[in-house]
Amino acid sequence: MNAYLRSKKLWLLAAVVLSAVLSRFSGSINGYYLQVLIFIAINIILAVSLNLINGYTGQFSLGHAGFMAIGAYVSAYLSKDKSAGVLHALGGGEFAIVVVFVGVLIAGGLAAALAGLLVGVPSLRLRGDYLAIVTLGFGEIIRVVIQNTDAVNGASGYSGVPSYTTLFWAYALAALTIYIVVSLIDSTYGRGFLTVRDDEVAAEAMGIDTTRRKVVAFVTGSFFAGLAGGLFAHETTYINPAGFDFQKSIEIVVMVILGGMGNTAGVAFAAVLLTTLGEYLRFVAKYEWLPDWLRRIADNRTIIYALVLIALMLLRPQGLFGGIRAFGGGPARQLPKKA
Amino acid sequence: MEANGQSALLDLQRCTVRFGGLTAVSELDMRIGAHDLVGLIGPNGAGKTTVFNIVTGVYKPTTGSITFAGERIAGLRPHRIAHKGIARTFQNIRLFASLSVFDNVRAAFNLRCKHTFVHALLRLPAFYKEEREIDAQVMELLDIFDLGRFRDVPCKSLSYGDQRRLEIVRALATRPKLLLLDEPAAGMNPIEKEGLTKLIRFIKDKFDIAVLLVEHDMKLVMGVCERIYVLDHGTKIAEGDPEAITRNPKVIEAYLGEEPAEAETDA
Numbered sequence: 001m002n003a004y005l006r007s008k009k010l011w012l013l014a015a016v017v018l019s020a021v022l023s024r025f026s027g028s029i030n031g032y033y034l035q036v037l038i039f040i041a042i043n044i045i046l047a048v049s050l051n052l053i054n055g056y057t058g059q060f061s062l063g064h065a066g067f068m069a070i071g072a073y074v075s076a077y078l079s080k081d082k083s084a085g086v087l088h089a090l091g092g093g094e095f096a097i098v099v100v101f102v103g104v105l106i107a108g109g110l111a112a113a114l115a116g117l118l119v120g121v122p123s124l125r126l127r128g129d130y131l132a133i134v135t136l137g138f139g140e141i142i143r144v145v146i147q148n149t150d151a152v153n154g155a156s157g158y159s160g161v162p163s164y165t166t167l168f169w170a171y172a173l174a175a176l177t178i179y180i181v182v183s184l185i186d187s188t189y190g191r192g193f194l195t196v197r198d199d200e201v202a203a204e205a206m207g208i209d210t211t212r213r214k215v216v217a218f219v220t221g222s223f224f225a226g227l228a229g230g231l232f233a234h235e236t237t238y239i240n241p242a243g244f245d246f247q248k249s250i251e252i253v254v255m256v257i258l259g260g261m262g263n264t265a266g267v268a269f270a271a272v273l274l275t276t277l278g279e280y281l282r283f284v285a286k287y288e289w290l291p292d293w294l295r296r297i298a299d300n301r302t303i304i305y306a307l308v309l310i311a312l313m314l315l316r317p318q319g320l321f322g323g324i325r326a327f328g329g330g331p332a333r334q335l336p337k338k339a
Numbered sequence: 340m341e342a343n344g345q346s347a348l349l350d351l352q353r354c355t356v357r358f359g360g361l362t363a364v365s366e367l368d369m370r371i372g373a374h375d376l377v378g379l380i381g382p383n384g385a386g387k388t389t390v391f392n393i394v395t396g397v398y399k400p401t402t403g404s405i406t407f408a409g410e411r412i413a414g415l416r417p418h419r420i421a422h423k424g425i426a427r428t429f430q431n432i433r434l435f436a437s438l439s440v441f442d443n444v445r446a447a448f449n450l451r452c453k454h455t456f457v458h459a460l461l462r463l464p465a466f467y468k469e470e471r472e473i474d475a476q477v478m479e480l481l482d483i484f485d486l487g488r489f490r491d492v493p494c495k496s497l498s499y500g501d502q503r504r505l506e507i508v509r510a511l512a513t514r515p516k517l518l519l520l521d522e523p524a525a526g527m528n529p530i531e532k533e534g535l536t537k538l539i540r541f542i543k544d545k546f547d548i549a550v551l552l553v554e555h556d557m558k559l560v561m562g563v564c565e566r567i568y569v570l571d572h573g574t575k576i577a578e579g580d581p582e583a584i585t586r587n588p589k590v591i592e593a594y595l596g597e598e599p600a601e602a603e604t605d606a
Contacts, residue, residue, distance in 0.1 A: 188452045190459055194437060194446075195435045198437055203435075205418075
């Protein structure tokens with residue numbers, strides 16, 4: 001293949017430039033569609049980063065929404081309440097906003113990564129499903145803590161977050177997330193993550209520090225969840241602890257499973273698909289010619305996700321795109337064949 | 340030749356492993372020199388695999404010391420011990436199932452590769468240079484063992500014998516000083532076993548490393564090892580060259596069983 005086509009940096013650059021160009025036209029897009037497009041990018045970041053933990057490294061985190069919440073609240077708090085001085089010092093123009101926005105996004109990501117480190121170090125030493133249980137509990141703890149934190153207005157939600165997120169930032173950061181996961185996996189170092197997933201005992205015997213690898217994957221994934229949370233907060237301008245509940249975590253897990261664990265392109269595509277589907281169902285719920293029970297199902301996305309999961313497990317357990325190598329995404333997770 | 344004096348590469352001294360009330364290995368002394376090809380045999384449940392597991396760090400010996408190349412390694416985590424220069428294969432093949440033949444061996448280069456997280460993201464020329472070097476070394480190893488043509492094949496689709504060989508290649512890719520082979524002949528047919536005997540000799544000559552072989556198949560062990568340790572119920576019952584071992588009455592007893600009357604009183 002042509003060397004230019006294989007250069008991941010060039011793909012990243014192209015994606016960022018494309019995001020910038022598209023962002024120029026965001027004024028002519030209907031506000032609702034624009035928000036859906038941005039949600040798609042945010043969900044790509046969430047799903048692709050969770051895929052590093054659940055897909056490539058073979059751990060099972062159920063707390064991605066919790067890390068997203070940390071990123072959302074930390075960045076929102078900083079940009080709403082603590083950035084006036086910086087904005088003023090930099091002249092308050094476009095440039096000042098960019099500096100503040102990037103700063104608070106990174107701060108949100110780092111806060112989430114730190115939380116990931118604190119949760120990950122004790123629980124990742126253990127094997128098996130401990131991480132699922134710990135992250136499940138952690139996600140709920142975060143939600144409850146936020147509900148009881150007066151500085152961010154507790155359960156009634158935090159409003160008045162500046163609307164900084166644009167099409168450009170959402171897609172540029174989605175591209176960056178994909179670039180980072182794909183580049184990482186496509187290296188001798190990165191293949192180490194897959195060995196942890198495939199056989200921890202053998203990986204240890206080959207000199208790979210499996211605990212460390214799991215923590216690295218978990219903390220990296222948490223960072224990007226925090227980043228996505230920051231984008232989300234600065235898009236909706238209002239965040240509410242209930243928006244980062246267990247259902248949101250499950251939604252991201254479904255994207256990863258639907259796309260095929262350990263297949264970055266598939267997972268990103270599944271994020272697009274499920275976000276669009278979720279929004280479309282809002283309309284379906286309003287179609288008056290549909291029977292009442294169908295409209296109620298459409299209104300409750302959890303049922304749809306559960307049905308999608310069941311159908312997928314029966315028909316295509318490797319995920320919609322599992323086993324298809326695209327985007328240099330590396331080999332997909334192999335599930336045991338039916339006996 | 341036999342390890343004597345201070346020259347031992349691996350030195351187990353009075354190693355005991357207890358699991359609750361069960362003593363799996365008791366007061367074991369074992370020495371392996373830098374160029375030895377040593378066999379470890381014994382009936383089922385004799386504690387052979389436990390010895391492997393304490394040497395590779397899966398278990399910590401309850402008492403006793405393990406020295407490797409002059410360093411105490413008892414209780415280190417398995418990946419640390421791999422860094423010291425001990426590599427192993429597994430009784431039931433443990434390849435990285437989702438990876439290709441090439442990537443299975445490449446993964447073992449994690450031990451020595453200089454690039455890490457950040458380098459993989461920045462992808463500067465030095466990163467590509469190292470990846471090219473690793474690529475060449477992996478292919479060299481695969482070609483030595485005639486597995487190069489399977490480079491991009493998923494490792495699970497190799498034949499049983501080839502999977503065993505791939506596991507050995509993967510272990511060698513860590514450039515060990517000591518290679519532990521855990522029942523490499525298990526599940527092999529007589530022709531494959533023949534090939535394995537040649538392979539083990541070849542590895543020892545070509546890479547000039549020490550090999551410790553745990554094996555059920557007496558013929559294989561007798562044909563290839565220079566020195567043999569025999570374990571029974573966690574205790575070393577004999578040690579010596581193949582000739583002496585085959586004539587040792589304790590070994591014969593352990594393998595063929597005692598007189599029925601005695602066995603009953605024993606139980």
